[in-house]
Amino acid sequence: VRYAALKGLYDLEKTIGSGGFAKVKLATHIATGEKVAIKIMDKISLGDDLPRVKLEVQALKTLLHQHICRLYQVIETDGHYFMVIEYCSGGELFDHIVEKNRLSETESRKFFRQIVSAVAYLHSLGYAHRDLKPENVLLDREENLKLIDFGLCAKPKNGIDSHLQTSCGSPTYAAPELILGKKYLGSEVDIWSMGVLLYALLCGFLPFDDNSIENLYRKILSGKYAEPSWLSTSSKRLIRAMLQIDPKKRITIQELCNHPWITAGFLNPVSFVHKTNFEKDDDVLSTMSAICGEHASDIWRKLVKSDRTDYRTATYLLLLDRKLRGLSLRISSSA
Numbered sequence: 001v002r003y004a005a006l007k008g009l010y011d012l013e014k015t016i017g018s019g020g021f022a023k024v025k026l027a028t029h030i031a032t033g034e035k036v037a038i039k040i041m042d043k044i045s046l047g048d049d050l051p052r053v054k055l056e057v058q059a060l061k062t063l064l065h066q067h068i069c070r071l072y073q074v075i076e077t078d079g080h081y082f083m084v085i086e087y088c089s090g091g092e093l094f095d096h097i098v099e100k101n102r103l104s105e106t107e108s109r110k111f112f113r114q115i116v117s118a119v120a121y122l123h124s125l126g127y128a129h130r131d132l133k134p135e136n137v138l139l140d141r142e143e144n145l146k147l148i149d150f151g152l153c154a155k156p157k158n159g160i161d162s163h164l165q166t167s168c169g170s171p172t173y174a175a176p177e178l179i180l181g182k183k184y185l186g187s188e189v190d191i192w193s194m195g196v197l198l199y200a201l202l203c204g205f206l207p208f209d210d211n212s213i214e215n216l217y218r219k220i221l222s223g224k225y226a227e228p229s230w231l232s233t234s235s236k237r238l239i240r241a242m243l244q245i246d247p248k249k250r251i252t253i254q255e256l257c258n259h260p261w262i263t264a265g266f267l268n269p270v271s272f273v274h275k276t277n278f279e280k281d282d283d284v285l286s287t288m289s290a291i292c293g294e295h296a297s298d299i300w301r302k303l304v305k306s307d308r309t310d311y312r313t314a315t316y317l318l319l320l321d322r323k324l325r326g327l328s329l330r331i332s333s334s335a
């Protein structure tokens with residue numbers, strides 16, 4: 001299917017994912033030749049979920065963190081929303097674990113610190129993810145993690161610790177209070193899901209799993225799971241602290257950032273130094289000037305004034321990423 005709105009801007013390639021009312025296609029940003037992911041949402045099938053897309057776009061525009069996929073551009077037409085997002089060429093963490101059977105404590109710690117950093121950042125902004133699972137954790141080309149929310153996470157109006165009621169997310173990773181339909185705190189259910197994620201990293205299988213839903217629920221509510229022999233005492237302690245049935249007994253995100261298992265081998269606790277917004281980069285601006293013929297100062301003025309989700313913004317950010325990766329900014333003449 002061709003979309004007129006993308007003509008001359010992006011070349012669509014294969015579909016890399018589809019869920020609910022969204023489809024994600026791999027695409028090439030024509031001006032720079034860089035790969036991007038384009039999440040295509042059909043307004044008709046969105047129905048009354050339409051306002052949540054605006055919420056998601058607003059959320060993503062404010063989420064500037066090295067372990068959260070970056071939003072480059074938003075295009076709205078009568079029939080569709082197109083969200084142009086950072087492409088993670090390493091695919092899903094899930095496939096990475098399956099391929100390696102299970103990860104070593106050291107590799108698990110490297111990945112888990114990145115997830116904790118992204119979630120701590122989210123919580124600090126009053127967001128709860130509520131659907132943390134390996135399918136929503138992607139790898140970029142340097143095997144750094146990128147947390148995404150392929151579904152739609154909601155920002156509760158009165159802050160993260162207002163009681164949420166809508167159930168979301170897959171039961172396998174869902175906290176007991178969530179599957180019991182109790183009032184729950186987003187921050188607490190995210191800790192539980194991260195416990196399931198950490199278990200999956202270290203063990204290569206899930207702590208609670210069953211083909212029948214009611215057996216799965218029973219296992220989750222029992223809070224009992226196997227502790228394979230290869231788990232270190234420290235790993236077992238941390239997992240136990242996260243998979244506490246009683247949410248009030250569960251470790252908090254702050255305690256998690258400083259936990260001995262998390263800091264072992266690293267000099268500092270997990271912090272979330274997030275990306276600041278635009279820094280002016282003269283190399284990137286002069287490359288853009290060479291592409292479009294405008295003066296670098298005019299390009300920068302327009303960038304700063306824009307709503308930061310247009311093609312010019314996408315071009316600037318993609319060139320900036322390329323420079324940060326140590327690649328030349330040279331643009332192929334065909335672009």
Ligand SMILES: COc1cccc(Nc2ncc(-c3ccc(C(=O)NCC(=O)Nc4ccccc4)cc3)c(OCC3CCNCC3)n2)c1
Pocket residue numbers: 016017018024037039056059060063068069085086087088089090091092122129135136138147148149150151153
């Ligand atoms: C190499 O083979 C492969 C194989 C597989 C994937 C890739 N790469 C690859 N890169 C990028 C994406 C992507 C990123 C973000 C969003 C999104 O919807 N953002 C919105 C968002 O993240 N909000 C948000 C974030 C944090 C907090 C709150 C809100 C959508 C898609 C992707 O998708 C494919 C799906 C497939 C089904 N499982 C999930 C990923 N895939 C590559």
